[in-house]
Amino acid sequence: MSKLSRIEMLQSFAEQEPENPFNWYALALEYQNSYPENAANLFHKLLKEHKGYLPTYYHAAHFFAEYGDLDLAKTIYEEGIVLAEQEKQEKTLRELKNSYQNFLFENDLGD
Template identity: 55%
Template sequence: MANTSRIELLQQFVKDEPDNPFNIYALALEYQNIDLKKAVGYFDQLLDKHPEYLPTYFHAAALNAEIEEIEKALSIYKSGIELAKSQNDQHALRELKNAFQNFLFENDLDE
């Protein structure tokens, strides 16, 4: 399936199920490859309207780091780590902590 038809399908899913964070998440991931600004917008929407949706944090933080929104990425990583702890999701916690450490190293930051 071409990217555009997948995006159209996901947009329809979002319209049909506006309270399902997975559809917005999938749309954000699709846009990561073709339109970073739209991807950031969808990740911001998730963080705002579905802050409990843990998968958002890893990708949202990485994307913000990629576009050099360093402070925002830092905040998203920290929030994601806290959420993973509160949800007792050890796998997500490990992934977020590893990505956060790499982010700190790559950006020469101390925590």
């Protein structure tokens, strides 16, 4: 019996439990380097269908910044910061704010 690849395993989990955002999130992270178009599609899916899944925001913003969609990355950071504030997730809020400030600085997008 062949061992399932990590991607195949994560795809299977996502198909079995499509309402669980973690499965889509894990698959998006796995796709980032090898299949960026698939990762982009999954990040869009998460941001649309699972807006309350906070871990998505940091990685999606970073991903889209890396691929040159700075406006989308900026929006995702800002939405993630608002969500983290609403959920009183202090550690995630700090991480998002720090990453957002670095993003603004690196891309010369400061106010």
